[in-house]
Amino acid sequence: MTTSDPSAFIVRGQVLSFRDDPFAAGSDAATAYQSDGAFVVEGGKISVAGPAQDILASHPQLPVERYTDDLIMAGFVDSHVHYPQYEVIASYAGDLLEWLDNYTFPFEARFADREYARKIADLFLDRCLANGTTSASVYATVHPQSAGTFFAAAEARGLCMTAGKVMMDRNAPDNLRDTAQSSYDDSKALMEEWHGRGRLQYAITPRFAITSTPEQLEAAGTLWREYPSALMQTHIDESRNEIAEVRRLFPDARDYLDVYERFGLAGPGSNFGHAIHLTERERDAFAATGSGISHCPTSNMFLGSGLMDLGQLRGGANPVALGLATDIGGGSSLSMFRTMKAAYEVARLCGYGLHPTHAYYLATLGGAQLLRQADHIGNIAAGYDADFIVVDLRSTPEIANRMEHLSDLAEMLFVQMMLADDRAIRATYVAGRKLYQRSGAHEH
Numbered sequence: 001m002t003t004s005d006p007s008a009f010i011v012r013g014q015v016l017s018f019r020d021d022p023f024a025a026g027s028d029a030a031t032a033y034q035s036d037g038a039f040v041v042e043g044g045k046i047s048v049a050g051p052a053q054d055i056l057a058s059h060p061q062l063p064v065e066r067y068t069d070d071l072i073m074a075g076f077v078d079s080h081v082h083y084p085q086y087e088v089i090a091s092y093a094g095d096l097l098e099w100l101d102n103y104t105f106p107f108e109a110r111f112a113d114r115e116y117a118r119k120i121a122d123l124f125l126d127r128c129l130a131n132g133t134t135s136a137s138v139y140a141t142v143h144p145q146s147a148g149t150f151f152a153a154a155e156a157r158g159l160c161m162t163a164g165k166v167m168m169d170r171n172a173p174d175n176l177r178d179t180a181q182s183s184y185d186d187s188k189a190l191m192e193e194w195h196g197r198g199r200l201q202y203a204i205t206p207r208f209a210i211t212s213t214p215e216q217l218e219a220a221g222t223l224w225r226e227y228p229s230a231l232m233q234t235h236i237d238e239s240r241n242e243i244a245e246v247r248r249l250f251p252d253a254r255d256y257l258d259v260y261e262r263f264g265l266a267g268p269g270s271n272f273g274h275a276i277h278l279t280e281r282e283r284d285a286f287a288a289t290g291s292g293i294s295h296c297p298t299s300n301m302f303l304g305s306g307l308m309d310l311g312q313l314r315g316g317a318n319p320v321a322l323g324l325a326t327d328i329g330g331g332s333s334l335s336m337f338r339t340m341k342a343a344y345e346v347a348r349l350c351g352y353g354l355h356p357t358h359a360y361y362l363a364t365l366g367g368a369q370l371l372r373q374a375d376h377i378g379n380i381a382a383g384y385d386a387d388f389i390v391v392d393l394r395s396t397p398e399i400a401n402r403m404e405h406l407s408d409l410a411e412m413l414f415v416q417m418m419l420a421d422d423r424a425i426r427a428t429y430v431a432g433r434k435l436y437q438r439s440g441a442h443e444h
């Protein structure tokens, strides 16, 4: 076989991919693992994948990037993260609302300055790549240029990213409020410029019910009807204080989700952060309407918000679409390894065992599904975009030691998810280009 792309190449290593959703099909049927696998990258995409022997034989002319001792998998998808909060990580506060007032809002105010926004967007995206995250659904600040600046930085790197300007017209400092009309106008202008441009898509982003008037939620719903291919992201049922405040502000609503449903802000393409303290009606409505949830376990533990019951939401008979997310800066790590570990621990505290293949699925293809991009990112398969990572399976002495006595693939994945972090990311490729390579004495 020949390729028309002169820069085409083969990647060879231990390749992990998914044939199906492991929550539905079971771990063994859903997971594909080639201990000596390979795939061809051409034109920014994976054109063919399979056993190394076959791929090498059918493409003898192509150069080979060899990672024989490493795991090759799809880049991580972080389904809920606030890039303007990169510098807020690890800020001590009593609870969510206090943390927003004391740290987050003052930092977000800095994004009125375009140069500052550019600096943080670059820093954030470079750290995402160093952590093996190649796609994310990102909150900007209320300032329209904070979203524009982020999109430009993502486009410069060729990244597949989702983002939106936060809509927030009450219960926030003066310098962080828009109006129902200006948020509609600004979001629309951003969508016209960025939604569907290259690898970018827009998410309509009312911050949460507390910081939006009914008029603004109405405007958000109108926007979504006008641009149904855009996504919608917001927060829900994160902390008890927050829920009490939503009840006070929307006394007619049946519950928190109902506030959003009334304005047409639920259904496929919606992405709700947290969803910890759901009522039975909300849980049923999530499944029935095809609304999605981003599980943010490090954030939930850091802010003491509560334990999301992953087994109940994803493991049961009426599963809800679910992604895994760092929620920086409520979350404490940009690493999706750390996030999978926290998800495992939170699930354990709820009495549910999160199998490693299920966790890796949520951190890649499951997140892509939530963002309506599972047909081209989140997996290693023919036709997929070549967004993938090279995982050093012996990145610390403890991991290297543990790797000496493994019984199977699931155990290997589990050891990595419990012990690894950004040190394990040897290289990150985006659309076939190596955008990150770990430096250090132990590189080979």
Ligand SMILES: [Zn+2]
Binding pocket: 080, 081, 082, 235, 273, 327, 330
């Ligand atoms: Zn958040």
